[in-house]
Amino acid sequence: MNFKKISVALLASVSLFFASCSNDDDSSSAPLGDYDNGLFVVNEGSFGNTSGTISFIPYDLSEVKKNVFKTVNGEDLGSLAQSMITNKSRAYIVVNDSHVIQVVNRYTFEKEATIDQGLDNPRFMTVFGTKAYVTNWGDTADETDDYIAVLDLNSNTVTEKIPVELGPEKIFNVDDKVFVLHQGAWGQNNKVSVINTNDDSVTKVITVGDIPSSGALDIQGNLWVLGAGKAAWTGSESAGSITKINTATLEIEKTINFETSEHPGLLNFYNNTFYYVLNGSLYSFDSSIETIPTEAKLSELNAYGLKVGKDKVFVTDAKDYISYGEVKVYDLNSFTEEKSLEVGIIPNAVVFNQID
Amino acid sequence: MNKTRNFILFFVVFLLQLFSFAQTSQSKDSIQQLEEVTITGIKLRDFSSGLNIYNFKKVELEKNTKSLGNFLQENTSIYLKSYSNSMLSSISFRGTSSSQTSVVWNGIPINSFMNGQTDFNTVFTNSIDQISVREGGGSVIYGSGAIGGTILLENTFAFYDKFKNQISATVGSFDTYKTRYQLDFATEKFAIKFSANAFKSENDYKFLGTSKKNNGSYEGLNIGLNVATKINSKNTLKFYSLGNLLDRNLSSTLFNKARDKQKDENLRTLLEWNFISEKSNSNLKFGFIQDLYQYFSNRENENHDFGKGRTFISKYDFIHKVSEKIKAGIGVEYTKNWSDGTVESHQRNTYASYFLFRHYLTNKFDYGVNIRKEWTKSYEVPFVYAIDFSYQILPFYTIKSSASTNFRTPTFNDLYWPNQGNPDLKPEDSKQIEIGNYFQFKNFHFNLTTYLIQSKNMIQWKPTGNVWKPINVAEMKGHGIQFSGMYKYTFGNHQFKLNTNFSYTVSKDAELDTQLMYVPLFKTTESFTYSYKSFSFNYQFLWTDSVKNLTNSDQKIDSFNVSNISFFYNFLLQKNSLDIGLEMDNIYNTPYTVVYNRPMPNRNFQLTLTYKF
Numbered sequence: 001m002n003f004k005k006i007s008v009a010l011l012a013s014v015s016l017f018f019a020s021c022s023n024d025d026d027s028s029s030a031p032l033g034d035y036d037n038g039l040f041v042v043n044e045g046s047f048g049n050t051s052g053t054i055s056f057i058p059y060d061l062s063e064v065k066k067n068v069f070k071t072v073n074g075e076d077l078g079s080l081a082q083s084m085i086t087n088k089s090r091a092y093i094v095v096n097d098s099h100v101i102q103v104v105n106r107y108t109f110e111k112e113a114t115i116d117q118g119l120d121n122p123r124f125m126t127v128f129g130t131k132a133y134v135t136n137w138g139d140t141a142d143e144t145d146d147y148i149a150v151l152d153l154n155s156n157t158v159t160e161k162i163p164v165e166l167g168p169e170k171i172f173n174v175d176d177k178v179f180v181l182h183q184g185a186w187g188q189n190n191k192v193s194v195i196n197t198n199d200d201s202v203t204k205v206i207t208v209g210d211i212p213s214s215g216a217l218d219i220q221g222n223l224w225v226l227g228a229g230k231a232a233w234t235g236s237e238s239a240g241s242i243t244k245i246n247t248a249t250l251e252i253e254k255t256i257n258f259e260t261s262e263h264p265g266l267l268n269f270y271n272n273t274f275y276y277v278l279n280g281s282l283y284s285f286d287s288s289i290e291t292i293p294t295e296a297k298l299s300e301l302n303a304y305g306l307k308v309g310k311d312k313v314f315v316t317d318a319k320d321y322i323s324y325g326e327v328k329v330y331d332l333n334s335f336t337e338e339k340s341l342e343v344g345i346i347p348n349a350v351v352f353n354q355i356d
Numbered sequence: 357m358n359k360t361r362n363f364i365l366f367f368v369v370f371l372l373q374l375f376s377f378a379q380t381s382q383s384k385d386s387i388q389q390l391e392e393v394t395i396t397g398i399k400l401r402d403f404s405s406g407l408n409i410y411n412f413k414k415v416e417l418e419k420n421t422k423s424l425g426n427f428l429q430e431n432t433s434i435y436l437k438s439y440s441n442s443m444l445s446s447i448s449f450r451g452t453s454s455s456q457t458s459v460v461w462n463g464i465p466i467n468s469f470m471n472g473q474t475d476f477n478t479v480f481t482n483s484i485d486q487i488s489v490r491e492g493g494g495s496v497i498y499g500s501g502a503i504g505g506t507i508l509l510e511n512t513f514a515f516y517d518k519f520k521n522q523i524s525a526t527v528g529s530f531d532t533y534k535t536r537y538q539l540d541f542a543t544e545k546f547a548i549k550f551s552a553n554a555f556k557s558e559n560d561y562k563f564l565g566t567s568k569k570n571n572g573s574y575e576g577l578n579i580g581l582n583v584a585t586k587i588n589s590k591n592t593l594k595f596y597s598l599g600n601l602l603d604r605n606l607s608s609t610l611f612n613k614a615r616d617k618q619k620d621e622n623l624r625t626l627l628e629w630n631f632i633s634e635k636s637n638s639n640l641k642f643g644f645i646q647d648l649y650q651y652f653s654n655r656e657n658e659n660h661d662f663g664k665g666r667t668f669i670s671k672y673d674f675i676h677k678v679s680e681k682i683k684a685g686i687g688v689e690y691t692k693n694w695s696d697g698t699v700e701s702h703q704r705n706t707y708a709s710y711f712l713f714r715h716y717l718t719n720k721f722d723y724g725v726n727i728r729k730e731w732t733k734s735y736e737v738p739f740v741y742a743i744d745f746s747y748q749i750l751p752f753y754t755i756k757s758s759a760s761t762n763f764r765t766p767t768f769n770d771l772y773w774p775n776q777g778n779p780d781l782k783p784e785d786s787k788q789i790e791i792g793n794y795f796q797f798k799n800f801h802f803n804l805t806t807y808l809i810q811s812k813n814m815i816q817w818k819p820t821g822n823v824w825k826p827i828n829v830a831e832m833k834g835h836g837i838q839f840s841g842m843y844k845y846t847f848g849n850h851q852f853k854l855n856t857n858f859s860y861t862v863s864k865d866a867e868l869d870t871q872l873m874y875v876p877l878f879k880t881t882e883s884f885t886y887s888y889k890s891f892s893f894n895y896q897f898l899w900t901d902s903v904k905n906l907t908n909s910d911q912k913i914d915s916f917n918v919s920n921i922s923f924f925y926n927f928l929l930q931k932n933s934l935d936i937g938l939e940m941d942n943i944y945n946t947p948y949t950v951v952y953n954r955p956m957p958n959r960n961f962q963l964t965l966t967y968k969f
Contacts, residue, residue, distance in 0.1 A: 046906055048952065048953075049905050049906050049911075049952055050905075050906060050909065050911055050952070051611065051953075076610070076611065078611045078612070079609070079611040079612060079953075097611065097612060098611045098612045099612060139615075139653065139654045139657065140653055141652075141653040141654055141657060141659040141660070142654070142657065142659060233775040233823060320818065320819065320907075320908075321819055322906050322907055322908065322909075323906070323907060323908030323909065324908065324909060345906070345909065
């Protein structure tokens with residue numbers, strides 16, 4: 001049994017994920033709590049060995065508060081912290097293996113609620129008005145029970161489950177539409193589902209490149225999907241890909257493929273530029289892209305997560321997956337390392353608590 | 357480390373008391389041990405150099421209502437990593453891993469070749485007549501995995517007219533019910549032993565300090581059938597079988613309510629032909645083992661993964677008394693493994709031969725040299741040897757020492773796990789040296805052992821690229837001290853007995869120079885028994901030091917101590933007898949976990965009635 005669980009954990013850990021952050025504007029300048037002016041790092045934790053944790057780093061990178069949820073609330077977050085988003089005064093932490101979402105005040109980190117009903121292997125979430133949409137793998141042995149949980153943010157309850165294709169992962173919101181990337185859970189998939197938030201129905205399923213593991217919205221509201229492609233071990237290796245989806249017409253406007261052996265991940269968008277990681281190197285391109293970039297901005301990265309913003313590149317390094325990981329910070333203009341900070345175990349994402 | 361210091365102080369005081377107690381004791385040891393008359397002769401295990409630390413006889417095993425895992429946790433200083441009540445329990449001798457312990461059932465190894473270990477919560481003591489726990493290396497005789505230690509589970513036969521039945525029923529906390537039956541029938545030519553053990557529990561204890569409850573209910577059935585026939589004074593034919601069915605809803609953790617479950621089916625059968633003459637002992641065995649596990653990630657659902665392992669083993673050994681002072685033996689073995697399920701269909705053929713030699717130079721000094729070589733395709737198994745001596749320096753003091761090399765072959769999971777297995781693995785190899793001091797007095801005996809152990813090519817799962825793979829990477833260095841002692845004092849019909857076991861274990865990752873995960877520096881078990889005629893009372897104490905559950909983090913699992921008490925009363929009826937046993941475990945209601953986040957049971961009770969006729 002444990003072998004299975006270990007293997008399961010191993011698989012879950014090796015996929016390259018990073019948190020989607022729906023940053024809302026918040027222009028107040030007076031500190032609203034201990035964790036106002038800085039960034040959070042989501043640390044998955046070692047499956048079966050530690051709780052997931054959230055680390056806090058002030059923007060001046062002067063210190064790391066390793067486990068703020070426990071520090072403030074005196075309890076553990078749960079098993080496998082998968083992702084985190086902020087919305088209004090709250091932060092939502094999706095805890096995959098405990099099948100819960102922890103709702104906290106984003107400035108003080110005081111817990112406000114634990115949503116523990118209606119979630120089954122929750123992964124990522126996005127907010128639309130007073131509703132949130134949460135991707136759920138469901139029972140991992142069942143490839144047909146995957147769904148999107150619709151969350152009422154006032155009552156913190158799941159009000160509806162929208163059945164979707166296998167392996168919903170990252171999720172984005174544009175106007176009244178929600179886009180779900182179907183990376184494929186422990187299998188493989190190549191779909192993007194579009195959900196109409198007015199009636200919470202799936203209006204279209206768009207086929208993209210294999211394993212759409214990350215995505216980003218550009219300024220015009222186009223959704224760019226980065227497909228990792230199927231890995232060699234699957235026996236049917238396929239190329240990574242970049243797909244541009246017009247979120248108004250729901251049509252694919254551009255597809256660019258990598259080499260078959262190339263499996264990129266961790267797509268980010270910042271200052272009109274896209275960033276991703278391939279084979280330990282950071283590459284960038286802009287929306288006029290026609291061919292795959294060849295010049296690396298940074299190399300020799302051990303990137304488990306990536307966040308580009310605040311004129312910096314934040315790379316989370318999960319190291320050996322059982323020790324404390326690191327966040328490495330690079331200057332976005334000079335691409336030189338500014339600082340390396342020890343965080344929790346298996347850091348998978350950086351989330352800014354404030355947009356300047 | 358104040359706690360540790362206090363503990364050591366306590367321990368020293370305890371020992372001093374033990375000694376002074378012993379010296380003032382004048383009374384005779386009037387208790388007669390009722391032991392089975394077993395077939396004697398030269399045995400294979402007489403050659404094994406491992407130190408024999410614990411021996412548990414039928415009387416104790418019969419009384420025990422718990423799994424072998426719980427039994428060893430409470431009665432020895434060996435550490436068992438128990439995931440939760442009745443869930444996976446894996447053993448760690450001398451800071452080695454669970455797959456570096458060999459479990460031998462009537463002479464054949466029964467560790468799963470799929471994961472390399474035995475789940476000690478699936479083995480029950482009432483189907484076993486004798487358990488010997490041998491610390492230290494024993495690969496020469498017991499093969500792969502006998503690095504940290506070897507557990508010998510044995511069934512014995514006695515050929516005299518008897519017809520004994522025993523039936524017992526247990527009711528306990530958390531809706532636990534157990535029934536057991538044993539038959540022991542024999543004539544001068546024929547013997548049969550049958551045992552059955554059915555049990556069921558909701559196992560829904562509260563997680564202390566939370567509003568959560570465990571939801572790891574389980575049920576199971578164990579059946580043992582052993583038959584022997586004495587063909588003539590020299591030849592005996594024996595058949596052993598042990599079946600196990602277990603259906604466990606896996607326990608919850610503090611983080612989530614478990615939804616998965618596991619079913620296990622184990623079948624072990626063995627046919628043995630034994631020829632004994634005055635000068636020699638020849639033994640031919642054919643064994644067949646089948647282990648099946650099914651893992652359901654959702655209990656409500658029939659979808660599951662499974663692993664099925666089948667082993668055929670044939671083994672012949674011949675031991676000869678060359679002279680009054682010299683014994684020698686040879687053995688050959690052939691083992692075939694087949695797998696099926698998640699690791700898919702694979703086979704492995706293994707051939708082994710060994711040579712044993714023992715010389716009794718004087719009646720106080722003897723020594724032995726044993727060697728073994730194994731052959732299998734795809735990897736080279738190291739040649740292993742063991743040398744040892746035993747010297748009785750004083751009438752009450754014997755010193756034993758041994759040095760050995762040992763190995764463990766990669767498991768099928770290591771080799772063939774889909775997309776992750778590494779078929780290029782080599783066996784782990786290990787060497788160790790130890791010195792044991794044995795003191796035997798009228799009312800007490802104790803032993804103190806120190807050892808050094810070093811293992812190379814340890815198989816560990818590490819991330820390589822995007823996939824975790826097992827690789828021969830780690831090197832382990834360890835040393836430690838073990839102490840075990842027993843003191844008995846009898847006064848009229850009153851008898852007092854103290855048992856103490858203690859281990860100090862340093863087991864380090866040689867590269868990182870840090871203590872390995874789940875290896876406590878200290879562990880002790882203490883037991884005090886008072887008996888008066890048909891009544892007995894037992895107090896048991898277990899203390900385990902804190903352990904790390906991650907290599908490179910400061911997170912620790914707290915040390916814990918647990919106390920259990922039990923009362924027994926035996927009503928002698930005319931020909932029959934009725935035993936009543938009341939056990940109270942974790943009497944101080946201590947919350948503790950052995951494995952991170954998996955609470956162990958709080959205070960619980962068990963009442964057992966046993967009728968013997």
